Amino acid sequence: MKLLTAAQTRAADAATIEEEGIGSDVLMERAATAFTNWLTPRLTPADAGNVLVLCGPGNNGGDGLAVARLLHQRSYHAQVWLLPAERHSADWEINRQRLPAKVEVLELNPAHLPAIAPGTVVVDALFGTGLNRPLDGPAADVVRHLNAAQARVVSIDVPSGLLSDAPQPPDSAVVQARHTVAFELPKLAFLLPQNAPYVGQWHTVPIGLSADFLAQVAANMTVVDAAELAGRLPRRGTFSHKGTYGHALLLAGSKGKIGAAVLAARASLHGGAGLLTLAVPAVGYAVAQTAVPEAMCLPDDAKNHLTTLPDLQPYAAVGMGPGIGQHDDTRAVLEELLCTAPAHKVPLVLDADALNLLGANRPLLDLLPPDTVLTPHPKEFERLTQPARNDYHRLELLRDFASRYRCYVVLKGAYSCTATPEGHLYFNTTGNPGLATGGTGDVLTGLLTALRADQRLSPLDATLLAVYAHGRAADLAVVHTGQAGLTAGALPHYIGVALQELTTPDETL
Secondary structure, three states: OOOOOHHHHHHHHHHHHHHHHOOHHHHHHHHHHHHHHHHHOOOOOHHHHHHEEEEOOOOOHHHHHHHHHHHHHHHEEEEEEEEEOOOOOOOHHHHHHHHOOOOOOEOOOOOOOOOOOOOEEEEOOOOOOOOOOOOOHHHHHHHHHHHHHHOEEEEOOOOOOOOOOOOOOOOOOOOOOEEEEEEOOHHHHHHOOHHHHHEEEEEEEEOOOOOHHHHHOOOOEEEEEEEHHHHOOOOOOOOOOOOOOOEEEEEEOOOOOHHHHHHHHHHHHHHOOOHHHHHHHHHHHHHHHHHHHOOOEOOOOOOOOOOOHHHHHHHEEEEEEOEEEOHHHHHHHHHHHHHHHHHOOEEEOOOOOHHHHHHHHHHHHHHHHOOOOOOOOOOOOOHHHHOOOOHHHHHHHHHHHHHHHEEEEHHHHHHHHEEOOOOOEEEEEOOOOOHOOOHHOOOOOOHHHHHHHOOOOOOHHHHHHHHHHHHHHHHHHHHHHOOOOOOOOHHHHHHHHHHHHHHHHOOOO
């Protein structure tokens, strides 16, 4: 799914209207019907007696008026509150005239706003994606009144007051919705942590926007789901063997952190690596051989941390970082890896302390081989770049970093974002809060290294598949563990199933 700007969304509406030869009010009716179809199955019998629809003066308010009419037709009691305004959009006027006389309509007096009972279902149709500045005056008063009411708010397309394409100024009035139901495609604002208090859970409903327009419109942001990844993971050949899927090398672990190496190794094996070698300090040799018998183990000459880089000639991909610590000897290993990998044409995956070493020794960034994959969480990314003013600025920094160093960067989070050297951003849709526990990043490193070792996959496909399957494994696991009970050690067991879901079926032509 492409992420469109507000201007592109309006262009998609216009293209649909022109292509189908319909009026804009017909598209509005289609959107209102889609929203109402989403809403009504979620209303309880008690809710049928009173649904409050707050309508602004523009097209979002027109959507709300149409929803109120549709709810009335379905025997729901929908009360409409209108925000006073001198002008209204043409489609608002059409739907105001269509509203049955039996629907109760109140024009609000911002100086004396009626009480909203806690728990009331409120449809927020005050302002949509056309908003380009923070709310003020009576509109802001109404929004703050609604937020104080502890109502169950469902926003149409976007929470009123939320800017779709720009950071929200501090203390601006924005509706705090429990659910946001967007038309056709999500908005960038939905995917950013700073907007979580406003968006709640977001959903999309199709309204039949022009498929040709959506296919052709230029967009440098994509929301990745299973459909986006379909066909990118080839099925395994009947006569394939362990050499077919690459020999991966993991440089991981230090005294007290050998568990990180084990987690990464298990993920790499469950991710399909044909062969795996695990390089650990001597203190971790017995643990690694016992915990991951399928992997070959290379003990370092040093007891407690890595000091030696193995010969890279046998390997198809190298992952470094989980649990390695930040010793100067280990920094030297990282530097040697960065300098040596290009000669062997070995792709790299860097995470955890490898990133911290880069952040503490920034000249090393200039040594990053092209197509290296980095997987920082926000704090690690800050060490590589600078503190971000807000989530939008962080995305700018992410794009600039990936472009400057010709690498792929997975900024981990609820919607982990992969930036490409070309400046494209891919937002992942799998995963859940159960991943907020130690070791899950090590699992991603191991999985990514396995997929980078698979020579059938491009750097982008390997990265997107790994991030998606990592989150999907967590979604499969929590069915059995619950979110609070999910541990990093449970994830590798579900990686194979997650990848199988994305594999091209055998019967496909």
